[in-house]
Structure formats: structure tokens, C-alpha cells
Amino acid sequence: MRYLSSRLGFYIVALWGSLTINFLLPRLAPGDPASSLLSRMTGQLTPAQINAIRVVYGVSTHASLFQQYTTYLSQLAHGNLGISTAYFPTPVATVIKSAILWTILLGTVSLLIGFLLGVSLGILVAWRRTTLVDSVVTPSTIFLASVPYFWLATAAVFVLGIKLNWLPVSHSYNIDLIPSFSWTFIGDVALHAVLPAATIIAVSVGNWLIVMRSTMISVLSEDYITMATAKGLSPLRIALNYGARNALLPVTTSAGIAVGFIVSGALLTEIVFSYSGVGYLLYTAVEGLDYPLIQGLLLIITLGVLGANLLVDLVYVLLDPTVRRP
Amino acid sequence: MTYLRRALSVARRSARAAFTRLTTSKKAVFGAAVVLCFILVGLLAPVIAPGNPLAVVGPQNLAPSAQHLLGTTGEGNDVFAQVVWGTRNSLAVGFLTGATIAIIGVAIGLSAAFFGGWADNVLTLLMNVFLVIPGLPLLVVMAAFLPRTTLSVSFVLAIAGWAGSARVIRSQALSVVKRDYVAAATVIGERPLRIIVMEVLPSLSSLIASALFGAIGYGIGSLAALQFLGLGDLTTVSWGTILYWAQNNSSLLQGTWWQFVPAGACLALTCAAISMLNFAIDEVTNPRLRTIRERGVRLVRRARRARQEEPHAA
Numbered sequence: 001m002r003y004l005s006s007r008l009g010f011y012i013v014a015l016w017g018s019l020t021i022n023f024l025l026p027r028l029a030p031g032d033p034a035s036s037l038l039s040r041m042t043g044q045l046t047p048a049q050i051n052a053i054r055v056v057y058g059v060s061t062h063a064s065l066f067q068q069y070t071t072y073l074s075q076l077a078h079g080n081l082g083i084s085t086a087y088f089p090t091p092v093a094t095v096i097k098s099a100i101l102w103t104i105l106l107g108t109v110s111l112l113i114g115f116l117l118g119v120s121l122g123i124l125v126a127w128r129r130t131t132l133v134d135s136v137v138t139p140s141t142i143f144l145a146s147v148p149y150f151w152l153a154t155a156a157v158f159v160l161g162i163k164l165n166w167l168p169v170s171h172s173y174n175i176d177l178i179p180s181f182s183w184t185f186i187g188d189v190a191l192h193a194v195l196p197a198a199t200i201i202a203v204s205v206g207n208w209l210i211v212m213r214s215t216m217i218s219v220l221s222e223d224y225i226t227m228a229t230a231k232g233l234s235p236l237r238i239a240l241n242y243g244a245r246n247a248l249l250p251v252t253t254s255a256g257i258a259v260g261f262i263v264s265g266a267l268l269t270e271i272v273f274s275y276s277g278v279g280y281l282l283y284t285a286v287e288g289l290d291y292p293l294i295q296g297l298l299l300i301i302t303l304g305v306l307g308a309n310l311l312v313d314l315v316y317v318l319l320d321p322t323v324r325r326p
Numbered sequence: 327m328t329y330l331r332r333a334l335s336v337a338r339r340s341a342r343a344a345f346t347r348l349t350t351s352k353k354a355v356f357g358a359a360v361v362l363c364f365i366l367v368g369l370l371a372p373v374i375a376p377g378n379p380l381a382v383v384g385p386q387n388l389a390p391s392a393q394h395l396l397g398t399t400g401e402g403n404d405v406f407a408q409v410v411w412g413t414r415n416s417l418a419v420g421f422l423t424g425a426t427i428a429i430i431g432v433a434i435g436l437s438a439a440f441f442g443g444w445a446d447n448v449l450t451l452l453m454n455v456f457l458v459i460p461g462l463p464l465l466v467v468m469a470a471f472l473p474r475t476t477l478s479v480s481f482v483l484a485i486a487g488w489a490g491s492a493r494v495i496r497s498q499a500l501s502v503v504k505r506d507y508v509a510a511a512t513v514i515g516e517r518p519l520r521i522i523v524m525e526v527l528p529s530l531s532s533l534i535a536s537a538l539f540g541a542i543g544y545g546i547g548s549l550a551a552l553q554f555l556g557l558g559d560l561t562t563v564s565w566g567t568i569l570y571w572a573q574n575n576s577s578l579l580q581g582t583w584w585q586f587v588p589a590g591a592c593l594a595l596t597c598a599a600i601s602m603l604n605f606a607i608d609e610v611t612n613p614r615l616r617t618i619r620e621r622g623v624r625l626v627r628r629a630r631r632a633r634q635e636e637p638h639a640a
Contacts (some may be wrong), residue, residue: 286467
């Protein structure tokens with residue numbers, strides 16, 4: 001269990017690091033959230049109200065940076081992310097709560113499909129290396145993976161959505177429908193997710209394929225594979241039970257980093273498709289200079305990625321018996 | 327200074343061997359050719375498309391014609407001139423960012439591996455923290471808070487992107503540092519700097535090259551993404567800003583594809599070429615991934631089998 005406790009220690013440091021970056025970023029920047037809100041509300045507020053807003057955003061207090069830091073941390077510990085300036089006076093936590101499920105839905109679906117597709121293709125091209133499959137599939141997925149995501153997504157919107165009118169190109173569901181657990185609504189949500197998810201999958205398959213291909217090739221040159229061949233096992237069994245199963249281990253470690261990429265990808269996806277998740281919210285918050293919301297979103301996104309990485313580490317313990325040694 | 331010269335000569339010798347192998351790889355040749363073409367276009371921008379790319383040269387949204395090879399933008403600028411000048415800016419920022427990241431990565435990765443102990447622990451922790459913090463959201467937020475000049479955007483990209491190359495270089499350097507000739511150099515009493523530059527660095531040259539290319543690709547792609555979101559310096563002309571203005575002009579809805587496709591295609595082609603180059607370097611330096619050798623082995627096996635079968639036939 002030393003492995004797990006050292007990983008947990010790492011996540012605590014990473015959490016503290018990202019909290020601190022989150023705290024320092026807006027304070028390094030010129031301007032402050034209170035004045036951006038105040039300038040929007042000029043003439044509507046009494047001096048007492050102005051003072052109250054400045055206190056809420058922690059800019060009027062003549063506290064030292066360290067005191068501000070401890071206040072910030074204790075507020076976070078109470079789940080208080082501050083108050084959004086764009087959606088004033090809604091708390092940031094409430095604004096984020098309305099968006100987060102959409103991102104989790106889109107991210108999980110595209111991560112799972114991308115992973116399964118990329119890994120199976122990786123197994124295939126590693127097994128059939130030096131054949132036409134490898135020399136066609138590998139370069140084309142590399143090409144897809146290196147195409148700038150936002151451009152691919154916009155092109156997909158244009159061709160599949162606007163020219164051919166096959167799929168809806170914006171929002172997470174038809175705004176005429178009322179959210180409920182009916183089949184029409186679920187079907188509508190699924191239909192709206194097809195294009196955003198497909199573009200993320202198209203871009204991420206290549207990365208999985210490359211990692212899987214190279215680890216699989218190394219595994220295939222191991223002695224136990226030669227042994228398995230000598231025993232006369234069926235090629236399919238050697239490829240899957242002997243090769244892929246061992247090659248999957250290092251691939252899962254890179255899954256944690258991939259979660260971060262998916263989150264980054266999802267950010268662009270949501271912006272291109274106006275999909276109402278945290279990425280789109282972050283974009284609107286940055287455009288409207290809603291500093292408390294920006295900070296809260298960066299925090300939530302980082303927390304999500306850290307949590308997903310922790311999950312990957314736990315899965316790794318289940319998969320690899322060698323790290324389970326005390 | 328003599329260390330550096332000798333290190334360079336060692337690096338040059340191993341680079342020449344790798345280079346001969348690279349020239350036989352189709353992926354490498356394709357990648358290098360495309361990247362070189364774009365570099366040429368960027369360098370020769372004042373010759374290929376003289377004049378200011380932001381000048382209004384004709385009516386708005388003009389379709390491609392002999393006079394305006396790629397048509398005009400929603401503002402009446404020449405798209406061809408913008409793409410050519412955009413190549414120059416995108417590549418310049420990409421190379422600047424890539425070089426910064428590679429230098430930071432080499433410095434931190436090498437020192438972590440060489441000094442070991444608590445220095446390694448602290449640096450590795452730092453790398454892992456930066457790796458786990460999602461890049462693009464951090465980029466978006468940093469770009470929102472900092473002034474939007476080319477230099478500051480490049481700085482932001484380097485801050486968010488150095489950790490990956492540092493980690494790769496550290497893990498490879500760790501195995502190099504343990505080799506006998508490094509131990510011998512330590513025993514002789516060489517200074518740490520000399521050992522790092524003379525003994526360790528040359529064995530890492532291919533890895534550093536691939537880290538550099540990877541960082542350049544990352545720089546070009548992320549810069550374009552940031553600018554596409556309207557978070558870059560929008561007064562300059564680059565592939566990202568061209569796409570931003572095209573999007574702003576809702577060019578795809580209007581059907582003015584020529585404002586959107588060329589810059590995007592250049593971007594895709596450059597990034598793909600860099601990936602291909604990197605993939606080829608990986609194949610050349612990692613013998614297990616080499617397909618050429620595999621083919622050779624098969625030929626030998628086939629020849630042997632043929633020889634074994636001969637007596638039976640006779």
C-alpha cells in the first residue's frame with residue numbers, strides 16, 4: 001500500500017499547487033473583479049453597496065497577501081467559491097453545478113469510445129505490422145490526431161450539420177424540449193452529443209493507437225510470446241491474452257494524462273458546439289471577465305482531472321499485482 | 327567552450343548516422359519536406375506577397391480568382407497574402423515557444439536526473455503537478471489575465487507545456503547517468519557541467535530533437551487554438567487570427583470557404599508533418615519499432631527455409 005499512500009501524497013501536493021496557482025493568477029493580473037462589476041453598475045449603487053461588493057471580492061480589505069490566502073483557503077474549505085459577477089448575485093457554485101453534468105456526460109462517453117477504438121486498432125496494427133493495414137491506418141490516425149481540433153470540429157459542423165443537415169450542430173438538447181427523463185428527451189440529448197463526441201473521438205483515437213502500438217510491439221518481442229507460438233497456441237489467443245493484456249498496463253498509466261487532454265479537447269468542443277458544459281461556461285466567463293467564475297471553473301476542472309487521475313491509479317493497482325506489494 | 331565544441335562534434339557524428347537512417351524513412355522525408363516548404367514560405371513572405379497583409383485590396387468576400395488567388399476576407403483583405411504572412415508569424419511563435427520549452431525541459435530534466443536525491447524529488451513533483459493540471463483551461467485563464475502580446479502568449483504556452491518534455495528527458499537521462507562511462511568521468515574528477523555537456527547530452531540528442539519538434543508542434547497548435555478563441559494578439563496576422571476572423575465573419579455559414587480552409591489546411595499539414603517527423607525519429611532511435619530491420623529478418627528467415635528445403639527437392 002506504499003504505492004497508494006505515495007500517490008495520495010502527490011495528489012495532495014498537486015491540489016495545493018493548483019489552488020495556489022488559482023489564487024495567484026488573478027492577483028498578478030492588472031485590474032480586479034470588483035471594479036469590472038462596479039464599472040458595469042455605475043450609478044446604480046450606493047457607496048455602502050460598493051463597499052460591500054469590494055469586501056465580498058476581497059479587494060478592499062487592507063489584508064496582506066498571506067491573510068488573503070488563508071481567507072481564500074478557508075472559504076474553499078466551506079465550499080464557498082464566491083459570487084459570479086456576470087450572473088450577479090448567483091453564487092459561482094450554483095452556476096457551475098448547472099453545467100458540470102453535461103461535461104461529465106460528453107467527456108466520459110468520448111473517452112471510453114476513443115479508448116476502446118484506439119486500443120483495439122493499436123492491437124491490430126501492432127499484430128499486423130509490415131502489412132498494408134499498418135501503413136494505412138497508422139499514418140492516417142496520426143494525421144487526424146495532429147489536425148487542430150477546433151478546425152476539424154468546425155469543418156464537421158459545416159459539412160455534416162449545415163451542408164448535409166444530418167445532425168444538430170449546437171447546444172446540448174433542443175431548447176423547445178423540457179428536460180425530463182422521457183425517451184424523446186434522452187434521444188434528443190444523444191443526437192446532440194453525436195457530433196461533439198465523434199470529433200473528440202476522431203482526434204483522440206490516434207494518441208491511443210500510437211501508445212498501444214509501441215508497447216504492444218515491445219511486448220510481442222518478449223520470450224514468452226515466442227514460447228506461446230512454439231506451444232502452438234492460436235494467433236488470436238497470443239495476440240489478446242499474451243500480448244494485449246500485458247501491453248495494456250503501460251497504456252493505462254497514460255490514461256491519466258489523456259484525461260487532461262480530453263478535458264482540454266472538451267473545452268474547445270463545447271465552445272465550437274455551444275454545448276452547455278463547463279468549457280463553454282469558462283469561455284463566456286473569460287469573455288465577460290467574470291473573475292470569480294473563471295477561478296471557480298479552473299478549480300473545478302483541475303479537481304476533476306486530479307480525481308480522474310486518482311481513479312486511474314486505483315485501477316492500476318487492481319490491474320498490476322506488482323505495485324500491490326506492501 | 328572546448329567542451330561544447332567537442333560535445334557538438336560527438337553529437338554531429340551520431341546525428342549523421344541517425345540522419346542517414348532518417349533519409350530512408352518515408353515519414354521523415356515527407357515531414358521534413360513539408361516543414362521546410364513552410365519555413366521557406368515564411369522566410370520569403372515579403373517576396374511572395376509584398377505589401378501589408380492587412381491592407382484593404384478589393385471588395386469583401388470575393389471568391390478566388392486570378393487576381394486574388396484565395397479570394398478576399400470579410401474586410402476586403404487578400405486571403406493569400408494573409409496566409410503567407412500568417413505562416414511567418416505562426417512558425418516564428420511556434421519555434422520560439424518550442425525552443426523555450428526544449429531548453430527548460432532539457433535543463434530541468436537533465437538536472438533532475440544528474441543530481442538525483444531531493445533535487446530529483448522536488449523537480450519530478452513539480453513536473454507531475456504541471457502535467458496533471460489541464461493545459462488548455464490553464465492557458466485560457468492565463469491568457470485572460472495577462473496582456474495579449476505575442477511574447478506573453480508564448481510565455482504562457484511555455485509555462486503550461488514544459489513539463490512533458492522535461493519528464494521524457496529525465497527518464498532517458500536517468501538511464502544514461504547510470505552508465506559506466508559517466509561513472510568513469512566522475513571518478514576521474516570531471517566537473518558536473520562537463521559531464522552533463524560532454525557525456526550525457528550527446529546520448530540524448532535524438533530525444534532532445536524529438537522533444538523540440540513536439541514542442542514546436544504544440545506551440546503552433548495551441549497558439550492557433552488560443553487565437554481562434556480570440557485570446558491572442560488579434561492585431562497580428564497568423565493562422566489562428568485568420569480563422570478567428572473567418573469565424574467572426576461566419577464564413578462557413580455564408581459559404582465563403584476560402585477564408586477558412588487554406589489557413590486550417592496549412593495548420594493541419596504543418597502539425598501532421600511535425601508528428602510524422604517525430605514518429606520517424608522515434609522509429610529510428612528505438613530499434614524495436616524499426617520496420618526495416620524486421621523486413622530484413624524475414625528475408626533471412628525465408629532464405630534459410632529455402633536452403634533447408636533444397637535437399638528434399640533434390
